[in-house]
Amino acid sequence: MDGFDLNSSEKADASELQRMIAIEQQKAQFQAQVHNFTDVCWDKCMEGSPSSKLDSRTETCLVSCVDRFIDTTLYITNRFTQMVQKGAH
Amino acid sequence: MAFDLSSASASGNAETSELQRMIAVEQQKAQFEAQVHTFTDVCWDKCMDKPSSKLDSRTATCLASCVERFIDTTLTITNRFTHMAQKGGMH
8 A cells, every 4th residue: 555654753653643532533423422322311201391400310310311312232242143143043 | 545355455355354354343232222212212212110229020020021112013013014015916
């Protein structure tokens, strides 16, 4: 592949760039995950019309919601993995 | 830079097919993840009332049934729609 042979200082720049890209990707993934939890748990926990403050009942629900959503994802992942391994076509 | 795999040399063919194999594996993993994501979205709505301090067995049972019934539903609709399309000669 022409043009991809780097000298040592270019290699250092390239790996620094890769490191920075990896950090930005991680930040973007985190943000996306927060966005997803917010969508899901807003629907589950916010009852009726939003009020003048975030009461403790709603807050407790939100905390449980995130934990249970993760539990649910893991449970379904395991289940589906078993189904695929059993039924493998 | 274009990936022109058709012009790969003899010595590059092994690398090319290894690369294709690795791509296929990653695609399969991505498909699996997407499927889990779909199930989770659908079955969370159906099975989770108010999130509590743990995932109780009633909810877990509901989730397992949900995944299976969702697959059954997809198959039923697929078969039915295939039948309709074949009969009606859809354009």
